[in-house]
Amino acid sequence: MNLTWRHCSTCGEERGFEQPPCEDGHGPDCPEWVCVECGSAILMGFDLDDVEVPADAPSRAA
Numbered sequence: 001m002n003l004t005w006r007h008c009s010t011c012g013e014e015r016g017f018e019q020p021p022c023e024d025g026h027g028p029d030c031p032e033w034v035c036v037e038c039g040s041a042i043l044m045g046f047d048l049d050d051v052e053v054p055a056d057a058p059s060r061a062a
């Protein structure tokens with residue numbers, strides 16, 4: 001399983017992050033990573049300083 005080191009805002013220091021099984025169909029491009037220490041989920045794969053949800057993003061049917 002992929003493991004990458006990032007700063008975890010919950011732990012307050014560098015932690016290993018792994019990708020949980022994606023159920024949203026992102027496949028290997030899934031931006032969701034979970035801290036192996038505290039389980040906090042973060043999004044990676046794009047600029048974290050400029051996270052925006054596109055207004056025209058397809059909404060998931062409830």
Ligand SMILES: [Zn+2]
Binds near residue numbers: 008009011012037040
């Ligand atoms: Zn953590």
Ligand SMILES: [Zn+2]
Binds near residue numbers: 022023032
């Ligand atoms: Zn995903």
